[in-house]
Each structure stands twice: as structure tokens, then as C-alpha cells.
Amino acid sequence: MIVSRNRDLLNMGIQDFIISSEKVAHVQSMNNAEHALLVLTRTGYSAIPVLDMKYRLQGLLSMKMITESILGLEHIEFDKLSTIKVEDIMDTNVAVLKNTDTFQRALELVINNAFLCVVDEDNMFVGILTRRVVLKQLKKYVYST
Numbered sequence: 703m704i705v706s707r708n709r710d711l712l713n714m715g716i717q718d719f720i721i722s723s724e725k726v727a728h729v730q731s732m733n734n735a736e737h738a739l740l741v742l743t744r745t746g747y748s749a750i751p752v753l754d755m756k757y758r759l760q761g762l763l764s765m766k767m768i769t770e771s772i773l774g775l776e777h778i779e780f781d782k783l784s785t786i787k788v789e790d791i792m793d794t795n796v797a798v799l800k801n802t803d804t805f806q807r808a809l810e811l812v813i814n815n816a817f818l819c820v821v822d823e824d825n826m827f828v829g830i831l832t833r834r835v836v837l838k839q840l841k842k843y844v845y846s847t
């Protein structure tokens with residue numbers, strides 16, 4: 703009985719748990735690092751998705767990537783911020799979910815990622831799935847079995 707309920711959860715689609723793109727803070731690959739720093743600081747998130755002009759996912763940008771890009775030998779070179787492009791410092795090697803993926807795949811990937819970007823079949827950005835949301839669903843299932 704418990705085994706079959708677990709299967710139900712693992713085979714469930716992720717669609718209902720996605721935070722949709724309109725609610726997700728992001729930067730564009732052509733933005734400069736100064737703008738990105740403002741977005742990250744204002745939203746309070748440590749990392750956000752990077753999209754191109756057509757809303758296709760390009761990578762992730764974190765505060766650490768910005769800080770490292772302006773780290774001089776003895777000083778932080780704040781003047782450089784406006785000359786650095788997001789696309790030159792973002793991480794392009796990111797784990798991604800398809801909107802048709804199962805909860806099982808999401809569960810495996812959130813172990814090492816606080817959130818995952820979700821794309822459709824054309825690589826258009828659909829939204830994100832956070833570890834918090836995945837754990838909430840898991841908790842619901844564990845407590846009700």
C-alpha cells in the first residue's frame with residue numbers, strides 16, 4: 703500500500719508545483735553586472751535565472767559570480783561592474799527540468815540544487831521549482847501514509 707502511494711508521488715508531473723515565469727526574478731544575458739547586482743540585492747535571492755530576449759534559458763547568475771568578476775588583487779573593483787556582461791560570468795552548466803518531467807526527477811535534482819529552472823520543449827523558460835516546494839510535497843505524503 704505504502705509502496706504504491708510512493709509510486710504515485712514519484713510518477714506525478716511537476717506542473718502544479720512550478721513557480722511561473724512571471725513571478726520569477728531574472729536577468730538577461732546582455733545585461734551588465736551592475737544591473738544584475740541590483741536585481742539580486744533588491745530581491746534578496748542568492749541566484750536567479752539568465753534568459754535571452756526570447757525568454758530562452760541561458761544559465762544562472764549568483765552574487766558570488768559577480769563578486770568574483772570584480773575581485774582585484776587588493777581591492778574590489780566596483781568600477782568594472784558596468785563593463786561586465788552577464789553572459790560572460792554566468793554559469794551555463796545548470797541542471798534543468800522539462801515541464802513534462804516527473805516528481806522523481808525533480809527530487810533527485812533538488813538534492814544538489816536549491817531550485818531548478820523549468821523549460822518547455824522549445825527551451826522556453828516556464829518557471830522554477832524550488833527545493834522548498836519539493837520538500838513540502840514530500841512532507842505531505844510522508845505524514846499522510
Ligand code: AMP
Pocket residue numbers: 721725726727728747748749750751816817830832833834835
Ligand atoms: P526558496 O526555496 O524560496 O528559499 O528559494 C530558493 C532559491 O530559489 C532562492 O534563493 C532563489 O535563488 C530561487 N528563487 C525562489 N523564488 C524565486 C523567485 N521568485 N525569483 C527568482 N528566484 C527565486
